[in-house]
Each structure stands twice: as C-alpha cells, then as structure tokens.
Amino acid sequence: MSEFKPQNRIVVGDDIQHLLINNLENKKNAYLENNPINIARERLKIALCFFIVFFFIFSVRNTFLSVFPGDVISEPQHSLALSVKKPLPDIYDRTGKNLLVTTFKTTRAAVVKRSSFNEFDIHKAANQLSPYLNEDPQELLERLSSGKYVEIANDISEKQQYDILNSGVAEVEFHKVWRRVYPSKTLAAHILGYSNRDFDQKSSSGFERWLYKNQIQNDQINLTINLNVQNHLENILEDAIIKYDAEASFGIILNVNNGEIIALASLPNFDPNTVNKFPSLKTADQRFNRALQGSYELGSVMKIFTLAMALEEEKVNLLDEFDVWKCINNGRKKCLSDYRKSKVQFLNAAQCLINSSNICMAQISHLVGLETQKRFLSETGLLDEQFIELYEMGKPILPDRWNKLTMEQISFGQGLGVVPLSFVSAAAAIINGGYLIEPTLYLRDKNYGTNAKLISSDVSRTMRYVMRDVVKNGSGKKADIDGYNVIGKTGTADKHCETGGYCGRMTSFVGAFPGNNPEYIILVTLDNPKGKRSSAYWNAAPVAGEVIKLVAPILNIPTQNSFDAFQEHVRADIQ
Numbered sequence: 001m002s003e004f005k006p007q008n009r010i011v012v013g014d015d016i017q018h019l020l021i022n023n024l025e026n027k028k029n030a031y032l033e034n035n036p037i038n039i040a041r042e043r044l045k046i047a048l049c050f051f052i053v054f055f056f057i058f059s060v061r062n063t064f065l066s067v068f069p070g071d072v073i074s075e076p077q078h079s080l081a082l083s084v085k086k087p088l089p090d091i092y093d094r095t096g097k098n099l100l101v102t103t104f105k106t107t108r109a110a111v112v113k114r115s116s117f118n119e120f121d122i123h124k125a126a127n128q129l130s131p132y133l134n135e136d137p138q139e140l141l142e143r144l145s146s147g148k149y150v151e152i153a154n155d156i157s158e159k160q161q162y163d164i165l166n167s168g169v170a171e172v173e174f175h176k177v178w179r180r181v182y183p184s185k186t187l188a189a190h191i192l193g194y195s196n197r198d199f200d201q202k203s204s205s206g207f208e209r210w211l212y213k214n215q216i217q218n219d220q221i222n223l224t225i226n227l228n229v230q231n232h233l234e235n236i237l238e239d240a241i242i243k244y245d246a247e248a249s250f251g252i253i254l255n256v257n258n259g260e261i262i263a264l265a266s267l268p269n270f271d272p273n274t275v276n277k278f279p280s281l282k283t284a285d286q287r288f289n290r291a292l293q294g295s296y297e298l299g300s301v302m303k304i305f306t307l308a309m310a311l312e313e314e315k316v317n318l319l320d321e322f323d324v325w326k327c328i329n330n331g332r333k334k335c336l337s338d339y340r341k342s343k344v345q346f347l348n349a350a351q352c353l354i355n356s357s358n359i360c361m362a363q364i365s366h367l368v369g370l371e372t373q374k375r376f377l378s379e380t381g382l383l384d385e386q387f388i389e390l391y392e393m394g395k396p397i398l399p400d401r402w403n404k405l406t407m408e409q410i411s412f413g414q415g416l417g418v419v420p421l422s423f424v425s426a427a428a429a430i431i432n433g434g435y436l437i438e439p440t441l442y443l444r445d446k447n448y449g450t451n452a453k454l455i456s457s458d459v460s461r462t463m464r465y466v467m468r469d470v471v472k473n474g475s476g477k478k479a480d481i482d483g484y485n486v487i488g489k490t491g492t493a494d495k496h497c498e499t500g501g502y503c504g505r506m507t508s509f510v511g512a513f514p515g516n517n518p519e520y521i522i523l524v525t526l527d528n529p530k531g532k533r534s535s536a537y538w539n540a541a542p543v544a545g546e547v548i549k550l551v552a553p554i555l556n557i558p559t560q561n562s563f564d565a566f567q568e569h570v571r572a573d574i575q
Contacts, residue, residue, distance in 0.1 A: 087178050088211050089218040091192065094443060098227040099183055101192055108175045109153040109164055111144055125169045132163040182272040188230050190289040191264055191441065194272035207441060210389045223441050224260035229253060232550045233263045236543060241267060244529035244539045250290040251524045252421060256428040256512060258448045259437035262520065266290040293394040295417035299493030300356045301510045302413035306364055307353050308430050308463050309376045312455040315367040321346045322360045331405045336362055350466045354474040358412040365411035373407055379454055380426035382418050389441045394419045413493055424523045427510050429454040431464050431487065431518050468515050476509065478542040481549045483559030485515035490536035495528055504528035507536040509544040513552060514560055522547060
C-alpha cells in the first residue's frame, strides 16, 4: 500500500485567522511608514477584521454542529472506559518478559442514528461506506439496521478516518476508546479470557473478568504461566487431535509444591482479539474451557486415590493379594471385568495399580468402606467447587445415591464426574508428600507452604514408586522419558452422551516429573479419540511424554541417571 499523502484542502478556522492576521500586519506596517497620522484609523480597521473573523468561525461551527450532532471526534458517553481512571494492567507471564495482554487507545468509527433513519438512508449509507470498510454492502446494511449505535470500524488509521469522513454519511462519529490487545492471539486464551473495549464485566471472561470485577489497578501483573511451556502444550495437543482424530483435548501443568499453574490449555480455543467480531463465539464450542468448566469421569487415573486411601487407612499393604478372576456383580447383570483379563489369578496391591485392575480396586473399596471413601474424596476437594482466579469453574457431578455399587464404580473411575483442575490439584497431594494445595494464577512467595495433609509422607513416597512402575512396566510406558523418571497413571473411560448413556471415550494420563522428587504434575486428556488405538496407552501417554520431553528443560529440571534406591526395594516387594 502506498503511503498516504494529504490532499490539498480548503482551510478554515484558525488557519484563516492566521492568514488574515499576517496579511493585515503587512498592510499595517506599509501604511504606517507612509502615513503615520492614520494610526488610529488602521487600529480600528484591524479590530473590525478580528470581529469579522471570529464571527465567521462561530457561525461555521454552529452550522456544522447542526448538521453533525456531537463533535467529529468525541468520546462515547456510554463507554465505561471513560469512567476508568486507569486502564487494566498489562499482563505478563511468570518470566516478566513475555507480554500476554496490553492496553492502548485507538479510534472507533460508529454510525449513531440520533433521529429517524429511513430505509433509503440505510441503503445509501451502506453503499457509501462499504468501499472504505472493505465490507459487502449487504452485510453492512444488516449491521446498520441492528440498532441506533452500530460500530463500523475499529483501530482505524488517519487515512481511513479521512476517507470515512468524505464518504458523505453524516451519522458517522469517531470515538477514542481503550482496547485490550492479546499479542499471542489464541495462546493461553482460556486463561486470559477477553475484555471488550468498554471493559464491561458481562462481556468479558477469564482472568480479564477477574481483573475487572476486583478493580485491580496495578501497572503490571505477572501470572504463573510460562508462555513457552504453554506454547508447547497447546501445539502438541493440537497435533494430537489431528493424529488421533479426537474431538477435543485439554492439558494442565501444575507446580506440585505451591499450586502455581504453569500451563493450562483447552482445545479448540479462540482468538480474544476477534471475539467481539464474532458474537456466536459466546456460545460456541471454542469458548468452553474443558480444563475448568468440564466435569468428567476420568477412568483409571482415579485408582491412585483408591490405593493411597487404602494404604493411609492401613486397610491394605503392597503385598496383600486379591483374586482378579473373582466375579463381582453387586447389582450388575454380569460380572465386573477388567480391560484385559489378567494371566494370573492373584495380584498384590501394587500390581493391581500397575495392571489397572477394576476387579481389584472394587475389592479394595470394600475393605476401606463407603463412608471412608466419601470422607477421603471430600478431603481431596474433588467433591466441591474449586476456587481459582477465574469465574468459569465447573462443579463435580456427584452420584444420586452413594451405595456399594457406586462405591465400586468410583474406586476405578466411574460414577463420579470431576473437574480436571480439581483432579490435578488433588493428585498433587498423592505424590508431593501428602500436602493439599490450592491452584493459583498468581505467583506465590517462595516460602509458601501448607500444613494441610491428605496422606502421610511415607504413603506418598510409596505411591510415587508404584506409579513409577506403572510408567516403567505398565500402561504408562509410552510416557517414559529418559532422565526424568516419569511417574503416572493412565485412564480410559466411557464418555457420557448428551442424550444419556455412554458413547465414545475419554483417554487421560496423569504424571509427574522428576519422579523421585516431583516438581510438576501433568494431566493430558483426549476427547473421543478414534481408531484401533483409542486407549490411553496408545495416545494420552505418548502425548504426555512428548510434552514432558520439551518442557522439562525449560523448567530447569536436570536429568538423572537413576531412580532412588528405594525404588528397587519396592520393586522387589511387589514382584
């Protein structure tokens, strides 16, 4: 595009005044040199000229305002942005180097219909404006018909403003407004949310809504997320949707010691910069944050709670054996089954988790008991709404009746819908020494700590090493990354249909790294992957492994040659 060059134009107002004064001064000087006795007369003439000029300017301005109501460039009186003394703060990631959100003032063009605007005028306005807006006249016509105040262009340049002014549409006004800009576009969209240019709480979401509602006036805020980690997580999940023909996906990476959210992604997502241009997004699938708003039966990843609970209550130890060929029906039409039937009849408690036996977990739940299960899961936070600096939080889906059948189902990951972020924060307590943490998007003090315990440090340590065997020798093999001793658990669950019953699958992997002393926990879930390899072993586990491989160096996790010596001790006991 060639550079805009201002055209010759007729000057008015102060320009005319300036020219007239210069002309009069020249004449005055010449006259006084030749005729000094006429000073008084010339002064009178100058005063008269000033009066005429000012009268002319005043008349032109009044005539202009009668044709164009309001100033040519004015502030919209309805705009909340004008009442905000200070724009919302800039938002950076945890490094303080990567800008996530900023604010600047820009120009908006709008058609303001202050009087009757007949059909002919609307057609005419659409035809006159469309060439300068690069918009189809018919589509513009529909927008102009939608109300008395219609935005027609945002972030317009001086040239665009000049062109629109010369289009001949008298109802156009130009307003200076604040605009929130998201440089990374779709990246971290479900965390950041969006805000319209008028900073209307009802037209905002995510962390932006939190800022507005709480009237945060800081110049700058650093969130807990690492933009590079976030980028890797989203890219890998996006590739996984294509590779495994999934409907959607989500993932979370959380610091297990202080609850800081390092990355959180939900796909498909949206571009906060354009959400106001496409109102349909307000109800579309792109805006649904699956990691926070969804509530899902996550399958066998829930088994880590069943085993940890039984160990904590001292109802079982790792060497206790269970008959996995046993028929358990308990109100079912047929016996409870495992994904793969065990080749051996008896498995010890650790092997029950490594082999992901539903039959075994059901038996363990009976040893623990219904009331203890409810109490333990309540203490994890899975049964309550999670608090975080986002208002788009889902609620768990609890069973209508908590009976023995429900107890068995919950023990292996069915019958209880959990919010993914709540699940991750609860799972962190299983492997971080037993401490309950609350997730957050605000950076926490280095000395942050909690005394709230879910399980003992010994039970937590035992769970870490059993979960290491899940990755090393069980269903999580494809998540194993050399040097990081990844621990974890896979889960493949039937997916609820909107019409009732089950249809499709949800596949998940929950893991942590480095396994002997975990710093970060990760959850990866694929919504209804298709094909022959639609289990978590084939998709969620390798996806999680790929994420860990790329983000661990970014998070400064050093590689390790071997697991803790205790691992060998545990392995000897359970084999």
